[in-house]
Amino acid sequence: MYIDTHAHIQDDMLKDRIDKVLFDAKTNNVKKIVCASYDIKSSCDAVNISQKYENVYAIVGVHPENCEEYNENLEKELANLCKDKKVVAIGEIGLDYHYTKENKVIQKEVFISQILLANKLKLPIVIHTRDAIGDTMEIVRKYANCLKNGVVFHCFNASEEILNEIINMGFYVSYGGVITFNNAKNLINIVEKTPLDKILTETDCPYLSPVPFRGQINEPKNINLIIKKISEIKNIDLNELEKIIENNTKKIFKI
Ligand SMILES: [Zn+2]
Structure with missing residues (x-):
């Protein structure tokens, strides 16, 4: 059985045919799907979907973009959503300097606010970081005391040094379709170095379809390709890896 810990099934590209998306996931052995959000609307949608479908859980939060x-009002709304038992984390939150660095100060403030919110609500956080790993780690180090409920670095892709620091802090890293890409040599080396008990799996659908579906709309049903790739890189039996990932997911998200 597979678990997709980061899927945007509330996205416009998927939501109109969500029954079919979830049916296809189920018939492809996907046991649990965690629906991650990027703004207040997608957070409300994620919670609604998780209420409707037993095997779907929600992560609520505001993406740096x-x-x-x-x-303050939005933060109250988020806190309210978190009263629902199907909400398992705050995310995806973090820093993204890929498209703009001009609002760095606001990005940092909003990231920190949501770290503090998660700490207050005793929830883990799911971090998105793009072209901003230095500043992200600075905040993670500074607020380590507020991150005792756990951290996931979603779609992880950084240096071995950063990986080691994250692992030493007890945090998790999540891998998606990028590890199947032809140019993923460095990342594959990082996967190889990641301890098995710190790995999670995600599609980040509708984006980042794994090979051979690269460029197409991604869905949770494709998670098997990512887990298979990890089993090859780590040279571990697929069934054994599935169980380890289920166990890791249970530890961080309590599901
Ligand atoms: Zn995402």
């Missing part, structure tokens, strides 16, 4: 919408 949407940091400008964050305010």
Whole structure:
């Protein structure tokens, strides 16, 4: 059985045919799907979907690209959503300097606010970081005391040094379709170095379809290709790896 710990099934590309998406996931042995959010609307949608489907859970939060919408009222709404038992984490939150660095200050403020919120609500966080690993780690180090409920670095792709630091802090890293890409040589080396008990798996659908579906709309049913790739890199039996990943997911998200 597979677990997709980071899927945007509330996205416009998937939500209109969500029954079919979830049916196909089920028939492809996907046991649990965690629906990750990026703004307040997607957070509400994720919770609604998780209420409707037993095997779907929700992560709520504001992505750095949407940091400008964050305010006190929105934070209250997020806290309210977290009262639902199907909400398992705050995310995806973090820093993204890929498209703009101009709002760095706001991005950091919103990231920190959501770290503090997660700590107050005793929830783990799911971090998105792109072209911003230095500043991200600075905040993670500074607020380590507020991260005792756990951290997942989603779609992880950084140096071995950063990997080691994250692992030493007791945090998890999640791998997706990128590890199947032809140019993923460095990343494959990082997967190889990652302890098995710190690995999670995700599709990040509808984005980042694994090979051979690269460029197409991604779905949770494709998670098997990612787990298979990890089993090859780590040279471990697929069934054994599935159980380890189920166990890791249980530890961090309590599901
Ligand atoms: Zn995502």
